Amino acid sequence: MFFLREIHRHPEFPRGMRATAGVAPGIAAWGLMTGVAMVKSGMSVVEAVAMTLLVYAGSSQLAAIPLIVASAPAWVIWATGFCVNLRFVVFSLHLREYFMHMPRWRRLVTGFLTADLSYAVFTHEFPEPARDPAGRLAQESFLAGNYFVTWVAWTGASLAGVALGNLIPSAWGLGFAGVLCLVGILCSMANTPLRIVAALIAGAAAVAAYALPLKLNIVTAIAVAVIACFWLEGRVPAQLKGRPA
Amino acid sequence: MNGQTDPWTLLVIVGLAGITVLTRCFFFILDRPWSLPGWAHRALHYAPVAALAGVVAPEVMMSNGHFVATWQDARLFAALAGALVFFWRRSVLVTLLLGMAVYLPLHLGLHW
Numbered sequence: 001m002f003f004l005r006e007i008h009r010h011p012e013f014p015r016g017m018r019a020t021a022g023v024a025p026g027i028a029a030w031g032l033m034t035g036v037a038m039v040k041s042g043m044s045v046v047e048a049v050a051m052t053l054l055v056y057a058g059s060s061q062l063a064a065i066p067l068i069v070a071s072a073p074a075w076v077i078w079a080t081g082f083c084v085n086l087r088f089v090v091f092s093l094h095l096r097e098y099f100m101h102m103p104r105w106r107r108l109v110t111g112f113l114t115a116d117l118s119y120a121v122f123t124h125e126f127p128e129p130a131r132d133p134a135g136r137l138a139q140e141s142f143l144a145g146n147y148f149v150t151w152v153a154w155t156g157a158s159l160a161g162v163a164l165g166n167l168i169p170s171a172w173g174l175g176f177a178g179v180l181c182l183v184g185i186l187c188s189m190a191n192t193p194l195r196i197v198a199a200l201i202a203g204a205a206a207v208a209a210y211a212l213p214l215k216l217n218i219v220t221a222i223a224v225a226v227i228a229c230f231w232l233e234g235r236v237p238a239q240l241k242g243r244p245a
Numbered sequence: 246m247n248g249q250t251d252p253w254t255l256l257v258i259v260g261l262a263g264i265t266v267l268t269r270c271f272f273f274i275l276d277r278p279w280s281l282p283g284w285a286h287r288a289l290h291y292a293p294v295a296a297l298a299g300v301v302a303p304e305v306m307m308s309n310g311h312f313v314a315t316w317q318d319a320r321l322f323a324a325l326a327g328a329l330v331f332f333w334r335r336s337v338l339v340t341l342l343l344g345m346a347v348y349l350p351l352h353l354g355l356h357w
Contacts, residue, residue: 026338033341044250047258054262057269063300064261074257081261083296085268086289092271099273111270173352176320179304180344183327184337186301189294202295203302210303210310221299222292229291230284 002113002144012138016145019125023117024149028157030181034058035161037178040170041065045162052158056151057115059185060084062178072215080218087189091119098129101136110140113147115154121146194229194236201225319357323348 002008038048038061055061060081067077092111099107114122122143130136168174190196202225209217267274281289305324306313313321327344331337351357 026336029338029341043254046250047254050255051258051261054258055265056262057265059297060261060264063297064257066300066304068254068257074253074260077257078260078264080296080300081264082268083292084300085264086293086296088265088268089271090289092269092273096273096278100276104274104276107273108266108270111273112266114269171353173319173348174345176323176348176352177341177345179301179320180323180327180341180348181337182297182301183305183324183344184331184340186294186297187328187331187340188335188337189297192290195291195294198291198295199298202298206299206302207306207312210307217303218296218299221302222295225295225298226288226291230287233287 002148006137007141007144010137010141012141013145013148016122016125016142017149018145019121019142020118020146020149023121024153027117027150027153030058031154031157032161032164033174033177033181034061035158035163036165036168037062037065037161037175037181039162039165040168040175041069041178043068045166048162048165049159052155052162056112056154057081057085058154059182062182065175065178067215067218070215076215076219080222083222087116094123095119098126098139102140110143110147113151114143115147115150118143118147118150194232197232198225198229201228317355317357319348319351319355322351 007013035048035052038051039045043051043065051061051064055064063080063084064077067080091114095111095114099110102110122139125142126139130139165174186199190199202221205224206217206221209220211217212220272279280286301324305320308318323344326347327340330343331340334340
């Protein structure tokens with residue numbers, strides 16, 4: 001935990017901060033545009049600040065914005081956010097061996113703060129979980145320094161974006177920056193041929209089923225794409241399936 | 246919406262915060278080790294990319310509930326340029342910057 005003296009006084013804490021400094025400008029730029037996109041979509045400042053501090057997950061925030069604007073039912077927004085966040089479920093299986101020695105509340109806070117790039121930097125630095133208490137403390141301290149920089153960059157830039165968004169006229173269309181961030185994340189996730197197929201099917205299905213009430217076109221698109229890929233898995237050569245993440 | 250804070254949106258936001266905790270901590274919430282059924286593991290490969298594509302495609306290709314009738318739409322060119330530059334530079338930041346560099350002149354200058 002970052003607020004414990006044994007953690008932030010540990011020499012691994014500043015090392016974790018330095019290791020994350022290189023990706024911080026990218027996180028900040030993305031956070032800035034997310035802040036602008038939230039306000040320009042019509043969310044109030046209170047809502048945008050609450051979303052920044054509580055949700056702390058850029059892709060699910062950006063995916064939720066158009067659904068909130070369209071007054072989609074809460075369960076559709078949550079289901080969409082859950083699916084967008086499913087990559088964290090995969091990460092959590094990996095992080096389990098690093099975190100299980102902690103008490104549960106400490107695991108939950110650490111897990112909440114470990115976003116994509118924190119996970120990537122941390123597991124790159126420590127490919128194996130520590131086996132002894134000193135090593136575990138060192139790893140936790142590194143991770144705390146790492147997510148501390150990530151949190152400051154993301155939250156600071158998002159709040160700046162919320163303030164800035166209020167000053168920029170809506171006619172400029174800066175809310176579209178949020179969609180462009182999602183385009184980039186989408187491309188980064190479409191890293192095997194079958195995942196590209198999943199993206200194409202889901203995109204087409206979401207447009208075709210747009211007339212469905214309650215924004216159900218998105219849930220439909222996910223279901224159609226996943227079922228289609230299950231069916232295709234057994235029918236395409238192994239090299240086209242790609243290496244699972 | 247439109248700058249008003251309403252309780253329903255705040256409820257949605259609190260729920261999304263719960264989903265962040267649930268997904269980031271999924272396999273270490275419980276003390277006992279456990280695993281997902283096989284089909285759910287397979288779905289993990291496709292569901293995230295499908296969910297994002299399902300959100301993004303209508304935002305780029307539809308306006309007022311209809312498929313865009315004209316190619317003179319700044320969103321189409323910006324999203325295409327952003328996607329292409331991603332596969333070249335592998336950076337979400339570059340996608341954002343180039344996409345907006347395409348979008349803003351077309352949107353503000355030509356009113357596409």
